[in-house]
Amino acid sequence: xxxxxxxxxxxxxxxxxxxxxxxxxxxxxxxxxxxxxxxxxxxxxxxxxxxxxxxxxxxxxxxxxxxxxxxxxxxxxxxxxxxxxxxxxxxxxxxxxxxxxxxxxxxxxxxxxxxxxxxxxxxxxxxxxxxxxxxxxxxxxxxxxxxxxxxxxxxxxxxxxxxxxxxxxxxxxxxxxxxxxxxxxxxxxxxxxxxxxxxxxxxxxxxxxxxxxxxxxxxxxxxxxxxxxxxxxxxxxxxxxxxxxxxxxxxxxxxxxxxxxxxxxxxxxxxxxxxxxxxxxxxxxxxxxxxxxxxxxxxxxxxxxxxxxxxxxxxxxxxxxxxxxxxxxxxxxxxxxxxxxxxxxxxxxxxxxxxxxxxxxxxxxxxxxxxxxxxxxxxxxxxxxxxxxxxxxxxxxxxxxxxxxxxxxxxxxxxxxxxxxxxxxxxxxxxxxxxxxxxxxxxxxxxxxxxxxxxxxxxxxxxxxxxxxxxxxxxxxxxxxxxxxxxxxxxxxxxxxxxxxxxxxxxxxxxxxxxxxxxxxxxxxxxxxxxxxxxxxxxxxxxxxxxxxxxxxxxxxxxxxxxxxxxxxxxxxxxxxxxxxxxxxxxxxxxxxxxxxxxxxxxxxxxxxxxxxxxxxxxxxxxxxxxxxxxxxxxxxxxxxxxxxxxxxxxxxxxxxxxxxxxxxxxxxxxxxxxxxxxxxxxxxxxxxxxxxxxxxxxxxxxxxxxxxxxxxxxxxxxxxxxxxxxxxxxxxxxxxxxxxxxxxxxxxxxxxxxxxx
Numbered sequence: 001x002x003x004x005x006x007x008x009x010x011x012x013x014x015x016x017x018x019x020x021x022x023x024x025x026x027x028x029x030x031x032x033x034x035x036x037x038x039x040x041x042x043x044x045x046x047x048x049x050x051x052x053x054x055x056x057x058x059x060x061x062x063x064x065x066x067x068x069x070x071x072x073x074x075x076x077x078x079x080x081x082x083x084x085x086x087x088x089x090x091x092x093x094x095x096x097x098x099x100x101x102x103x104x105x106x107x108x109x110x111x112x113x114x115x116x117x118x119x120x121x122x123x124x125x126x127x128x129x130x131x132x133x134x135x136x137x138x139x140x141x142x143x144x145x146x147x148x149x150x151x152x153x154x155x156x157x158x159x160x161x162x163x164x165x166x167x168x169x170x171x172x173x174x175x176x177x178x179x180x181x182x183x184x185x186x187x188x189x190x191x192x193x194x195x196x197x198x199x200x201x202x203x204x205x206x207x208x209x210x211x212x213x214x215x216x217x218x219x220x221x222x223x224x225x226x227x228x229x230x231x232x233x234x235x236x237x238x239x240x241x242x243x244x245x246x247x248x249x250x251x252x253x254x255x256x257x258x259x260x261x262x263x264x265x266x267x268x269x270x271x272x273x274x275x276x277x278x279x280x281x282x283x284x285x286x287x288x289x290x291x292x293x294x295x296x297x298x299x300x301x302x303x304x305x306x307x308x309x310x311x312x313x314x315x316x317x318x319x320x321x322x323x324x325x326x327x328x329x330x331x332x333x334x335x336x337x338x339x340x341x342x343x344x345x346x347x348x349x350x351x352x353x354x355x356x357x358x359x360x361x362x363x364x365x366x367x368x369x370x371x372x373x374x375x376x377x378x379x380x381x382x383x384x385x386x387x388x389x390x391x392x393x394x395x396x397x398x399x400x401x402x403x404x405x406x407x408x409x410x411x412x413x414x415x416x417x418x419x420x421x422x423x424x425x426x427x428x429x430x431x432x433x434x435x436x437x438x439x440x441x442x443x444x445x446x447x448x449x450x451x452x453x454x455x456x457x458x459x460x461x462x463x464x465x466x467x468x469x470x471x472x473x474x475x476x477x478x479x480x481x482x483x484x485x486x487x488x489x490x491x492x493x494x495x496x497x498x499x500x501x502x503x504x505x506x507x508x509x510x511x512x513x514x515x516x517x518x519x520x521x522x523x524x525x526x527x528x529x530x531x532x533x534x535x536x537x538x539x540x541x542x543x544x545x546x547x548x549x550x551x552x553x554x555x556x557x558x559x560x561x562x563x564x565x566x567x568x569x570x571x572x573x574x575x576x577x578x579x580x581x582x583x584x585x586x587x588x589x590x591x592x593x594x595x596x597x598x599x600x601x602x603x604x605x606x607x608x609x610x611x612x613x614x615x616x617x618x619x620x621x622x623x624x625x626x627x628x629x630x631x632x633x634x635x636x637x638x639x640x641x642x643x644x645x646x647x648x649x650x651x652x653x654x655x656x657x658x659x660x661x662x663x664x665x666x667x668x669x670x671x672x673x674x675x676x677x678x679x680x681x682x683x684x685x686x687x688x689x690x691x692x693x694x695x696x697x698x699x700x701x702x703x704x705x706x707x708x709x710x711x712x713x714x715x716x717x718x719x720x721x722x723x724x725x726x727x728x729x730x731x732x733x734x735x736x737x738x739x740x741x742x743x744x745x746x747x748x749x750x751x752x753x754x755x756x757x758x
Contacts (some may be wrong), residue, residue, distance in 0.1 A: 001020050001024060001230055002020055002229050003018065003019070003020035003021045004018065004222070004225055004226045004229050004230070005017070006016040006018075006218070006221060006222035006225050008218045008221075010211075010214055010218065011115050011163035011164070011194070011211065011214075012163075012255070013031060013034060013035070013122070013163070013164055014033075014034070015032070015034050015127070015218070016031075016032070016033040016049060017031070017032055017130070017131070017134055017218075017219065017222040018030065018031040018032075019031070019035075019134070019135075019138055020226075020230070020550070022040055023040065024044050024386065025137075026041070026042040026044050026135070027042075027043050027044050027045045027135070027136070027139035027140075027141065028043040028134070028135030028136055028138040028139030028141070028407075029041070029042045029135055029138075030129060030131040030132075030134040030135045030138065031116075031131070031463075032127045032128065032131035032134075033127075034122040034124075034127050034164060035119055035121055035122040035166075036117055036121070036122070036247060037115070037117060037118055037119045037121070037122040037123070037124050038115070038116045038117040038124075039113055039114060039115045039116060039124050039128050039131060040113075040114045040131075041111065041112070041113045041114075041128050041129065041131035041132045041134075041135055042111070042112050042135060042466060043109065043110070043111050043132065043135040043136050043139055043141065044110050044724060045107050045108070045109050045139065045141055045236075045238075046108040046109075047107075048107070048108075049106045049107050049238070049239050050106050050107065050108055050605050051106070051295060052106055052295075053295050053298045053299055053302075054244055055098065055101055055105055055106070055109075056106070056107075056108040056109065056238035057094065057097065057098055057101070057108075057109045057110075057111070058109070058110045058111070059090045059091075059093045059094040059097070059110075059111045059112075059113070059132075060082075060090055060110070060111070060112050060113070060114065061082065061086045061089040061090040061093065061113045061114075061125075061128070061711070062079065062082070062086070062113070062114045063079065063082065063083060063085075063086045063115065063371060064079065064114055064115055064116065064372070064374045065079060065370075067115045067116055067117050067118040067124075067716065068118045068120065068372045070370075070372075070730065072370070073426075078194055080742050083369065083370065083371045083429055084405050084409065085371045085373060086371070087402050087405045087406075088405065088406060088536075089113070089124075089128070090113075090296040090402070090411055091126040091374070091402055091406050092125060092126070092129070092178065092180070092190065093111060093113060093129050093132055093149075094111075095180065095187070095188040095512055096129060096147050096149065096180035096181055096188045097129075097132060097133075097136075097143070097147065098432055099187055099513075099514050100144040100145060100147060100182075100187070101142070101143050102142055102143075102240055103241075104239070104240035104241035104242055105238060105239070105240055105241075106241055107113060107238050108238075109141075111132050111135075111459075113128040113131070113132065115343075115372055117133075118262075118372040118373070118432060120167070120374045120712060121166050121167060121168075121374075122164070122166055122167075123151070123164075123167065123373070124372070125151075125515045126149040126150060126151045126164060126178060126180075127149075127164070128149075129147060129148060129149035129180050130146075130147075130148045130149065130215055130219055132147075133145045133146050133147040133148065133219060134146070134219055134222060134223065137223050137233070138223065138226060138233060139233075139236070140233050140234045140235045140236040141236065141238075142235070142236075142651075143239065144182060146183070146216040146219040146220055146223070147180065147182055147216070148180065148181075148182075148183065148185075148212045148215035148216050149178060149179065149180035149188070149212070150164055150177065150179055150180075150211045150212055150215065150726065151163070151164050151165060151170075151176065151177065151178050152162055152177040152178075152179065152204050152207060152208045152211070153165040153169055153170050153173035153175055153176060154173050154174055154175040154200075154204065155169075155173065156172060157172075161207050163211045167374055168372075172674065174194040174196065175191070175192075175193045175194070175196055175200075175201075175204060176191065176192045176367070177189070177190075177201075177204050177205070177208060177509075177688070178190040178191065179205065179209065179211075179212060180212070181209070181212055181513075182212070182213065182216060183213040183216040183217070183514045184514060184516070185206075185513075185515075185518055186209060186212075186511075187513050187514075187517060188510070188511065188512060188513070189205070189497075189509060189510065189511035189513075190509070190510050190511075190645060191508060191509040191510070192413040192414075192416065192417070192508045192509075193417070193505070193506050193507060193508070193509075194417045194505075194507075194720075195417060195463075195501065195502055195504040195506065195507060196503035196505050196506045197461070197505045197506070198505075198506065198524075198528070198531060201506055201509070201522055202520065202523060202527065205258045205523065206520060218493050219346060227452035235490040241296065241299065243296070243299075243300065244293060244296050244300075245329055246454065247285075247293060247296055247297060247300055249286075251281055251297070251300040251301060251304050252282060252300075252304055252307075253283050254277065254280075254304065255307070255308055257277055258274070258277060258305060258308040259308045259311070259711065261273035261274050261276075261277045261309055262274065262305070262312065262320045262488075263312075263318075263320060263322075264321075265318065265320075265321035265322055266351075267351050267439045267486070267487070268392060270488075274305060278301050281301065281304075282297065282301075285297065292437075292495040295440060295715065305492065306492040307475070308477040309472050309489070309492050310492065310493070311475055311476065313325070313473045313475070313477055313480050313482070314473055314475045314478040314479075314480050315476070315478075316481075319353075319482070319489070320488060320489075321350075321486065325481065325482050325483065325534075326483045326529055326532070327483065327484070328349070328468075328483060328484045328533055328536055328537065329350030329351075329352075329484055329486070330345075330349075330350060331347075331348065331349055331537065331540045332346070332348040332353075333345075333346070333347055333348075333452065333540055333541050333543070333544040333545070334346040334447075334544060335452050335455065335456045335544050336456050336545075337355065337461060338355075338357065339553045340553075341357050341358075341359070341555070342358055342359050342360045342457045342552070342553060342555065342556045343357070343359075343360075343453040343454060343455070343456035343457025343458070343459070343549075343553075344356065344357045344358065344359035344452075344453050344456055345449045345450070345451070345452020345455075345456055345545065346449065346452075347445050347448040347449035347541075348437070348445070349441065349448075349484065349537075349549060350439055350440075350443075350484075351437050351439035351486075352431050352435075352437055352438055352439050352440060352441055352442050352445050352486075353390075353435070353436040353437035353445070354434065354435050354436065354442060354445040354446050354448075354449040355433070355436055355449065356431055356432065356433045356434070356446060356449035356453040357431070357432050357434070358429065358430070358431050358450070358453040358454050358456070358457040358459070359429075359430045359431075359432075360427040360428070360457060360459075360552075360556055360557065361427065361428045361429075361430070361557070361602075362427070362428065362557075362559070362590055362592055362600060362602045363379065363422060363426055363427070363428055363483075363600055364428075364592045365428040366378065366379045366428050367379075367381050373552065379422055379427075379428045379429065380412065380415070380416055380419045380428075380429045381412070381428070381429070381430045381431070382408050382409075382411050382412035382415065382430075382431045382432075382433070382446075382450065383400075383408050383430070383431070383432045383433070383441065384400075384404050384405075384407045384408030384411060384432075384433045384435070384446055385400070385404060385432065385433065385434050385435065386401075386403065386404050386407070386435045386438065386442065387434075387435065387751070390435045390436055390438040390442075391435055391438050407442065407443040407446065408433070408446075409511050410431060410443050410447075410500075410508060411431075411443055411446045411447045411450055411467075411497065411500075413507070413508040414447045414467060414500035414501075414507050414508035415450055415451065415454070415461075415465055415507070416448065416507075417462075417507045418461045418462040418464075418465055418502065418507065419454075419462075419465055420459065420460050420461070420462070422462065425459060425460060426559050426561055427459075427559060429454070429459060429647070431450045431454065433445075433446035433449055433594050437489070437757060438566040439486050439487045440469065440485055440486035440487040440488075440489065440490050441468070441469035441484065441485065441486070441490075441498070443467075443498060443510075444468055444469050444498055444500065447466065447467035447500050447508075448465075448466050448467060448537060451464045451465050451466065451541065452541060452545050454548070455545050455547065455548040455549065456545065456549055457549065457550040457552070457553075457556065458548055458550070458551070458552040458553075458556070460548050461505060461548055462502075463502035463504065464502065464541065464542065465500055465501065465502055465507055466501070466534045466535075466537040466538040466541060466717055467498060467499065467500035467501075467508075467534065467537075468484055468498070468499060468500075468530050468533040468534050469484065469485050469496060469497065469498045469499075469530060469531050470482065470483060470484075470485065470495070470497040470498070470499065470526045471485035471488070471489045471490060471493045471494075471495055471496065471497070472493060472495035472497070472513075472515060472518070472522065472526070473489075473493055473494060474494050474517060474758060478515075479522060479702065481525050481526050481529055483529045483533045484533060485530075494513065494514045494515035495511065495512070495513045495514065495515060495518070495526075496510075496512045497509070497510075497511040497513075497526055497530070498509065498510045498511070499526075499527065499530040499531075499534065500534070501531075501534055501540075503535070503538065523656070525742075552603070554604065555604060557590070557602040557603055557604055557608075558602070558603065558604070559600055559601065559602045560600070560601040560602075560608045560609070560611075560612050561598065561599070561600055561601075562598075562601070562616070563597050563598055563599070563620045564597045564599060564615070565597060565619065566596065566597045568597070568618070568619040569593055569597060571618050571619060571647055572591075572599065572615055572618055572619065573591055573593060574647070579618070579646070579647060580593070583611055583614055583615070583646075586612075586614075587603065587607050587610040587611040587614065588603055588604075588605075588607040589601050589602060589607040589610065589611035590602040590603060591611060591615070599615060601615070609681055614646055616644065617645045617646055618646045618647055618648075620645060621682075621687075622644060622645065622648065622650075622679050622682060622689060623679065623682065624679050624680060624681055625679065626678070626679050626701070627646075627676065627677070627678045627679075627694060628644035628676070628677055628678075628679070629644075629674055629676050629677075630643050630644035630649070630674070630675060630676075630677055630691075631643050631673070631674055632643035632669050632670065632671050632672060632673045632674075632675060633649055633667060633671065634649075634671070635665050635669065635670075635671060637654075637665070638651075638653065638654055639651050639653040639654045639656075639657070639665060640652045640657070640665050640669050640675075642675060642677055644677065644679075644689075644691070648689075649689075650677070650679065650688070650689030650690060650691040651689070651690055651691060652669075652675070652677055652691040652692070653690065653691075656680075656691065656692045656696070657669065657693055657694050657696065658693070658697055658698065658699050659697065659699060660698055660699030662699060668697075675693060676692065676693070676694040676695065677691040677692060677693055677694060678692045678693075679691060680692050694723075701718070703747055713714035
């Protein structure tokens with residue numbers, strides 16, 4: 001086996017496909033590069049056919065932290081469970097590959113994608129689809145390839161489309177569209193947009209289809225080059241499950257009965273009708289036949305249900321629950337559903353019910369992401385839970401499955417374009433959607449319920465968002481587009497096309513397509529029906545919750561934002577965090593200080609305003625002439641130090657404590673006493689302050705304004721000769737010291753020495 005490399009340029013980016021050096025024992029292995037980003041994708045197909053009634057395909061995307069020069073976090077220091085991004089990428093690879101395998105393929109297939117280098121410029125996700133397709137081709141595995149995936153962005157200023165944009169180009173785009181498929185049809189779509197119009201979205205999809213075809217052509221050139229170097233690829237033979245004519249005929253004889261069993265609007269009742277009929281059908285087979293052909297019988301029964309449902313829709317225009325193809329199921333909308341939580345909303349469409357709950361937190365509660373992408377984290381988080389009871393079943397409750405992560409991501413992308421920035425709304429926002437009942441479109445119900453919960457929490461959304469799931473039936477040469485599909489129509493139909501948006505445009509889309517005949521006209525019709533359905537649903541939502549709450553609930557932490565001089569940050573934090581911890585303990589508020597001097601204060605009730613007042617006091621610079629009520633914190637022979645603001649104290653000289661001569665500070669003040677003082681002087685360099693007591697009493701405790709009652713007559717004489725201390729607010733401690741320079745006290749020079757020390 002000789003190493004083969006095919007390099008090419010498309011749409012301004014450089015790519016390479018390579019095989020023959022790494023992982024040679026796999027069925028197929030290909031290294032793909034875009035820029036310096038490089039990933040190895042391997043495919044292994046089991047030699048034995050599995051006795052399953054489904055196609056056993058597994059796709060894993062393993063983020064290797066060495067690819068970005070990082071050591072994994074945690075105690076073990078090795079890659080553990082996949083991140084949400086890794087799970088979403090694995091789903092992206094899986095979705096176009098799965099429908100490309102022949103019907104009845106039962107050999108186990110495992111696809112493993114490992115990024116070896118992530119250059120922090122070019123993403124490693126979409127190019128892995130092309131590598132997986134190439135590996136399948138080189139391994140001689142039967143599938144409808146080549147397949148490729150592209151990401152389409154659009155420059156906000158020029159409107160130019162960009163294929164497989166860099167991270168910087170994505171940041172400047174109002175569209176993020178991922179498309180996968182073959183040169184002739186799209187099988188998978190994922191998109192988010194800043195309220196993009198239906199016309200623009202269709203145009204971007206058409207451009208994306210052309211780009212996919214170009215990548216498929218280069219992929220075929222790589223395969224041809226491989227065969228030219230290493231010889232023809234051996235096409236492996238795999239045993240496929242095929243219908244058994246006798247079994248097929250016996251089961252499909254019940255076509256009319258199956259159609260009748262399906263006509264029931266209640267999901268549980270319909271399932272019971274179908275199961276009863278299936279038991280009746282199986283009863284016509286002997287035990288030996290049932291045991292020998294169990295898989296074939298199960299497949300034929302499922303096929304009977306599928307064709308009965310599809311024929312009913314295209315021939316009669318009637319769906320299993322009696323609706324027309326554009327009719328929306330009955331809606332029920334309730335805002336402010338739960339007490340005390342920050343925001344909640346209940347949304348029900350038919351037998352799909354979702355309770356969404358919003359929680360608001362400090363910005364420092366943002367979600368940190370440890371991935372190979374240059375993204376630190378996010379401030380808007382959406383989680384989606386699908387417990388087994390929502391479908392009337394038992395099951396394991398634990399960590400979220402791939403489906404839950406994917407649906408949660410779709411709802412998150414749907415709402416992210418209308419979430420205010422952290423500058424406008426300084427909160428970390430988490431929404432949890434709990435699926436209470438499910439009969440199709442639970443992700444779209446989550447989008448609607450989350451909009452209600454965000455509005456109930458008082459989040460100032462740019463505009464409310466609604467969502468709808470569209471379906472497609474192509475049977476007997478006829479095509480019908482279905483609005484608001486339920487579970488059966490999703491499972492047995494040809495397309496699951498979810499669209500979310502505001503009244504102005506689309507915010508997110510997701511599509512899985514099994515039909516190869518998906519034309520631009522069908523997509524246009526689907527988007528048109530989706531727009532009408534979204535508008536109908538949104539009107540119903542706004543009747544229940546017309547706008548975002550103006551005043552948040554009492555249980556919601558109120559965040560106050562103030563800005564201080566960066567030089568004051570250390571005063572707020574204090575040595576070892578002592579000051580900020582004390583503020584939080586005393587007020588009950590949570591305080592977060594940013595490096596640029598922005599301070600976020602969070603708390604319920606009066607906690608936030610109380611903390612704000614304390615912080616503003618800490619950073620405030622006292623000025624001469626201002627009056628404060630302070631607390632005595634230290635006493636020295638020459639005076640008392642009074643804390644007038646948190647962490648700020650000044651000297652109340654002994655000569656300013658009372659009118660007349662004071663022999664001992666302790667005769668008038670004790671540590672902890674509150675005293676009203678006026679700022680006399682603030683040293684501009686050191687910030688040290690001199691204080692004067694307001695409304696001083698006379699020595700001996702008599703009327704503050706009566707100097708005749710001084711305890712010592714000499715004091716009266718001295719005060720008259722040197723100036724009454726009541727009028728000594730000239731901004732100088734020197735005046736106060738000299739005013740008491742008599743025989744019984746230290747020389748004025750010594751007093752000035754004390755002044756210099758403070």
